[in-house]
Structures are given as structure tokens and as C-alpha cells.
Amino acid sequence: MPEVDKAYYALLLAEATDKNKLPLLPCDSLLNFALDYYGDDDREKAVALMYKGRLLAEMDDEKAAIEMNLKALEILQDYPVDTKYRR
Template sequence: MNKYLFLLFLFAMGGLVSCTQTNDVNLLKQAETCVESDPDNALQLLNLLENSELLRGKESADYALLLTQALDKNYLDSLQSDSLIKIAVDYYKGSGDYVKAGKSYYYYGKIMVVKH
């Protein structure tokens, strides 16, 4: 009986984790569609991500790039540190996604200019 209870618990937790990850991906997609035209809304969507530090791979790079873009377009202090955009630069430089690689290099360059 304990074995079945344990399996039920694992199944329920797996469902919760997969729903959370799907929700995070949907928020990232929504933020990406509006970051150019409505950066305030994009910043609000990105702030809804509860566990952004748990994102890995493409989602982490997308989050880093989108957050840097939204902060810059809202004229907030986004260009003080390169640690956030460096995540996107490192991921996209070998990914083949030239548009996002270009954007990440652009913001990285802006930070380097500010830092001299």
C-alpha cells in the first residue's frame, strides 16, 4: 500500500512541476511578443515568473535577454551589470539563432560602453 501511495505522490508532483514549467514558457512567449511594442507589460509578465532561477537552457537565455530588453526599454538601471545578459550571450553564440544572438550582443555591447 505504501508503494502505491508513494507512486501517487510522485505522479502528482510531476504534474505540478510540468504545469509550472509550461506556464513559465507561456509567460516568456507572451513577454517576447510585446517587449518591443509594450515593454511595461513585458516587464510585468517577466516579474510574474516565480522561480526564474530554476530556468535552464533556452528558457534561461530567453529570460535573460527579455529582462534586459524590458529594463532597457523602460529606462531602468539595466546596464550596470553584465551578468544577466552574459547568460544569453553564452547560450546564443553557438545556437544558430542569429536574431537573438545579435540582440544579446547588442545589449552586451551597450553594457561594455557604459562600463568603458
């Protein structure tokens, strides 16, 4: 599988897992791959950071979770449409 597909698969799997209210722990290594793959200004990197933050919160590592979410918010400042509330 090409790296671009693997990184995108990681995001889709994390999203589906989260939306089904399942633990994100099985997505950990794939999220790490996505974090390494995407550049620091990519919207997808911000999505991976948010899911990694949720995973860290599930593991009771609140400080690291907050750091991940702050990094995601920093990237998303360049994508104002994506930060609007969606139903």
C-alpha cells in the first residue's frame, strides 16, 4: 500500500473508531505513521493530532493530550472553514 494511502487509512480508521465510541488504542501506530507522513502545515496532520490527543486522553495522559490538541489548533488557524461547528 502506498504511504499516502496508509496515512489516509489511518485517519479514516481513527474517525470511524471514534464515531463508534470505541477505544482508539488500536489506531495508535497508524496515527503515529500519519503524524510522521503529513507535513506540519497539512490539515490532515491537524486531524491526526486531534485523534492522537483523544487517544492520549483515553490513556490518562492529559498533559500530552492537551499538547497534541494545541498543535492541531495552531495548524487549523490556516483553515478557518474547518474549525466551524458542523452537524
